[in-house]
Amino acid sequence: MKPPPFEYLSVDSVQAATAALAAANGEGKLLAGGQSLMPMLNFRLLRPSVLIDINRIPDLAYLKDEGERIRIGALTRHRMIETSELVARQLPVLSEAMGHVAHLAIRNRGTIGGSLSHADPAAELPMMSMLLDAELELASAKRRRTLSASEFFVAALTTDLAEGEMLVSVSFPKMPPSAGWAFEEVARRSGDFALACVAICLERSGDRVSHVRIGMMGVGDTPMRATETEALLTSGRPLDDHLVAAAVGSIRASVEPNTDLHASADYRRHLVGVLAERAIRRAWSRATEARHG
Numbered sequence: 052m053k054p055p056p057f058e059y060l061s062v063d064s065v066q067a068a069t070a071a072l073a074a075a076n077g078e079g080k081l082l083a084g085g086q087s088l089m090p091m092l093n094f095r096l097l098r099p100s101v102l103i104d105i106n107r108i109p110d111l112a113y114l115k116d117e118g119e120r121i122r123i124g125a126l127t128r129h130r131m132i133e134t135s136e137l138v139a140r141q142l143p144v145l146s147e148a149m150g151h152v153a154h155l156a157i158r159n160r161g162t163i164g165g166s167l168s169h170a171d172p173a174a175e176l177p178m179m180s181m182l183l184d185a186e187l188e189l190a191s192a193k194r195r196r197t198l199s200a201s202e203f204f205v206a207a208l209t210t211d212l213a214e215g216e217m218l219v220s221v222s223f224p225k226m227p228p229s230a231g232w233a234f235e236e237v238a239r240r241s242g243d244f245a246l247a248c249v250a251i252c253l254e255r256s257g258d259r260v261s262h263v264r265i266g267m268m269g270v271g272d273t274p275m276r277a278t279e280t281e282a283l284l285t286s287g288r289p290l291d292d293h294l295v296a297a298a299v300g301s302i303r304a305s306v307e308p309n310t311d312l313h314a315s316a317d318y319r320r321h322l323v324g325v326l327a328e329r330a331i332r333r334a335w336s337r338a339t340e341a342r343h344g
């Protein structure tokens with residue numbers, strides 16, 4: 052199918068983009084990589100009157116080391132994040148996740164701003180931003196504001212972006228060098244959206260988990276943190292098979308997945324437990340290696 056008719060506008064600054072959004076009165080859509088927007092237009096799921104192309108805005112695609120944090124511009128392509136040495140060094144879990152985002156051709160065009168704003172519940176970047184406590188910087192013609200990832204994602208394909216607002220950058224706190232981490236997902240074919248996914252960053256103190264963050268997706272309307280399982284793992288018990296089994300039970304009990312064309316709710320609930328067990332064990336062994344390595 053072809054998209055419905057629209058006016059096309061190419062802008063060269065964030066100010067021009069937000070002014071164009073404001074002028075469009077809710078009828079405008081930003082065009083970044085086009086990898087989610089164009090299919091939605093072609094299927095006539097969206098009918099914006101104007102497409103505002105942000106690809107020619109200079110300085111919106113970058114990866115910056117800001118000391119404690121890494122800032123990524125909204126127009127940064129998935130492939131640039133995947134191949135960044137800075138990300139591999141400071142945010143290794145994100146680096147690994149990027150290889151699971153769609154296919155290479157899509158990663159060459161798709162952007163972090165587009166992925167977060169599109170907010171697909173089975174997309175890797177929204178989940179990574181929840182896992183890593185990212186902060187999202189938004190701009191409109193009138194103001195700038197910063198939201199945490201948990202404030203940004205409201206429901207499937209729905210964010211807190213207000214009319215006339217755009218995402219300009221995302222900032223991630225660097226992972227501690229001693230942290231162990233793991234990313235585990237199951238998709239039917241390589242490059243497909245995941246059926247379920249669990250990612251973990253943890254720190255250890257002797258035989259106990261001192262700090263842990265667990266992100267999951269494919270098991271709810273938005274990416275989520277498994278906060279009850281995080282609390283269980285840091286309750287002071289040694290990390291042994293009993294605690295891992297309890298964590299698996301806890302994560303399964305905490306999700307309410309949907310049944311859809313791709314998998315039943317029961318299968319997704321089962322899967323999230325299997326992935327959590329793999330991720331906990333892998334993250335734990337990496338934290339051990341980091342401590343002694």
Ligand SMILES: Cc1cc2nc3c(=O)[nH]c(=O)nc-3n(C[C@H](O)[C@H](O)[C@H](O)COP(=O)(O)OP(=O)(O)OC[C@H]3O[C@@H](n4cnc5c(N)ncnc54)[C@H](O)[C@@H]3O)c2cc1C
Pocket residue numbers: 080081082083084085086087088089090125126151152153154157160161162163164165166168169173174175176212216217218219242243244245
């Ligand atoms: C076949 C296929 C498989 C895919 N598989 C995966 C997968 O496995 N995992 C995954 O994570 N993704 C997957 N994707 C999606 C892909 O990652 C897209 O690149 C991403 O979702 C959207 O990024 P984009 O830059 O192309 O955004 P666009 O398509 O240009 O825009 C998407 C939406 O975000 C809005 N938008 C764009 N930029 C901004 C901004 N800066 N501020 C505010 N709003 C903005 C647009 O107006 C639009 O509503 C897949 C896509 C396809 C076509």
